[in-house]
Amino acid sequence: MRHPISILDGVERMSVAGLSGIGMTSQRTRNRLIQRLRDAGISNEAVLQAMGDIPRHLFVQEALSSRAYEDTALPIGHGQTISQPWVVATMTAALLEHGVPDRVLEIGTGSGYQATVLSKLVPQVYTVERVEELFRSARRVFRAVGARNIRCKKSDGYLGWPENAPFEAIMLTAAPPGIPEALLKQLSIGGRLIAPVGQGQHQRLICVTRTESGFEETDLGGVIFVPMLQGLE
Numbered sequence: 001m002r003h004p005i006s007i008l009d010g011v012e013r014m015s016v017a018g019l020s021g022i023g024m025t026s027q028r029t030r031n032r033l034i035q036r037l038r039d040a041g042i043s044n045e046a047v048l049q050a051m052g053d054i055p056r057h058l059f060v061q062e063a064l065s066s067r068a069y070e071d072t073a074l075p076i077g078h079g080q081t082i083s084q085p086w087v088v089a090t091m092t093a094a095l096l097e098h099g100v101p102d103r104v105l106e107i108g109t110g111s112g113y114q115a116t117v118l119s120k121l122v123p124q125v126y127t128v129e130r131v132e133e134l135f136r137s138a139r140r141v142f143r144a145v146g147a148r149n150i151r152c153k154k155s156d157g158y159l160g161w162p163e164n165a166p167f168e169a170i171m172l173t174a175a176p177p178g179i180p181e182a183l184l185k186q187l188s189i190g191g192r193l194i195a196p197v198g199q200g201q202h203q204r205l206i207c208v209t210r211t212e213s214g215f216e217e218t219d220l221g222g223v224i225f226v227p228m229l230q231g232l233e
């Protein structure tokens, strides 16, 4: 009988071809990436552990599997990219800095990798994606890796996910020109939103904390993300 989950078929094919046999996707390879992240200044052990546990090669196209544990962004189709592991680690650590949020909303599911990292660290993850094909393949991968605490839907992230608001944390993995008002409204008091903001080469990673009286912003430095686009595809 055929296995119902095609991504696992892919894994089996890869081992037949010898990819896992020569260690390109092995735990040792994953550990090397974690060591590289440590060397690059990531010190949150829970984040490092989560990333060490996740088979990132399942989130990229098979042809790129051998590069899945390099600390680089990789194409995932539709002109989109899976973020660089260092960026994923930095944003995740920043989001968890003042304690573990109960529920996190991610905008821009893409490959599903960032959502899966979050799913290992927080009780409930919500994620939205505007591109049908990316949404479908991420949903398949969530099933394949057994990430049961992720709810995903196809929708325009500019709207957030009002039915499930407020969120204690919101993470954008595509860059809007400014922080969308609707998302700030869906943040709980004391909650944090982290987002690349700006256009092209001029983006800043911004962390916003909602207080009783308003919003406080910190600038975490320059980044480059794909743009956050309006509407569905």
Ligand code: SAH
Pocket: 080, 081, 082, 083, 107, 108, 109, 110, 111, 112, 113, 114, 115, 128, 129, 130, 131, 134, 155, 156, 157, 158, 173, 174, 226, 227, 228, 229, 230, 231
């Ligand atoms: N978090 C992803 C990164 C993907 S790149 C990962 O771990 O792989 C950013 C993603 O944001 C792309 O898939 C893109 O289609 C999506 N995106 C861009 N604008 C969006 C919007 N308005 N709503 C939802 N998703 C959006």
